[in-house]
Amino acid sequence: MNSKHITETSKFLSFVLRHSPESIGLELDSEGWASIGDLQNGARQQGREVDSDLLLAVVDGNEKKRFSISDDGLRIRAVQGHSAPTVNLQHVEKKPPAVLYHGTATRFMKSILAQGLLPGARHHVHLSESRETAESVGKRYGSPVILELKADAMYSAGIKFYQADNGVWLTDAVPCEFLMEPK
Ligand code: HQG
Numbered sequence: 001m002n003s004k005h006i007t008e009t010s011k012f013l014s015f016v017l018r019h020s021p022e023s024i025g026l027e028l029d030s031e032g033w034a035s036i037g038d039l040q041n042g043a044r045q046q047g048r049e050v051d052s053d054l055l056l057a058v059v060d061g062n063e064k065k066r067f068s069i070s071d072d073g074l075r076i077r078a079v080q081g082h083s084a085p086t087v088n089l090q091h092v093e094k095k096p097p098a099v100l101y102h103g104t105a106t107r108f109m110k111s112i113l114a115q116g117l118l119p120g121a122r123h124h125v126h127l128s129e130s131r132e133t134a135e136s137v138g139k140r141y142g143s144p145v146i147l148e149l150k151a152d153a154m155y156s157a158g159i160k161f162y163q164a165d166n167g168v169w170l171t172d173a174v175p176c177e178f179l180m181e182p183k
Contacts, residue, residue, distance in 0.1 A: 097129055102127050104144070127151075129167070
């Protein structure tokens, strides 16, 4: 089991546990949980062996803590980032810090300044407490822009925030008026 194998399995898990469980005949409940046995069987049918050691290496070794395993050890889920329509994860509502960051790419800015931040295919807009995290998120799509959000003003206006188990902040959308000009 090398790091390349772990990364590749992590990408596979992100795909099936967030976006396309049906691609391996898997069902997610509304909280995003899948049976580990069913996941292993579905993967095996595609010639992919995901044994328990590999699964644990992916879950524990993941730098972003993307996945969690249930207390009874029988189920697994992605903690955020879903687009699968059957999932409606009930994240805990929480008061955000005064400022949150969102990393995006320069080419999206015109549309963002016109429409605010929208969740796209995922269920939420993803935000972070650190500028550095936002920068690495933005870099995935090209030349990055880091947006500062007036999270305290949004919260005072009644907009809800949630924090996933891995610390990622989530909200439904960010209207333009709460976006601060990139510095
Ligand atoms: C952009 C990764 C045009 C938005 C990361 C983003 C994150 C708009 C893209 C997590 C827009 C959606 C999520 C608008 C937003 N017009 N573009 N009005 N509003 N956008 O991948 O936040 O590695 O769904 O800026 O680390 O980039 O997968 O969201 O560029 O935490 O665990 O539309 O995914 O985590 O892209 O990334 P995404 P994201 P993982």
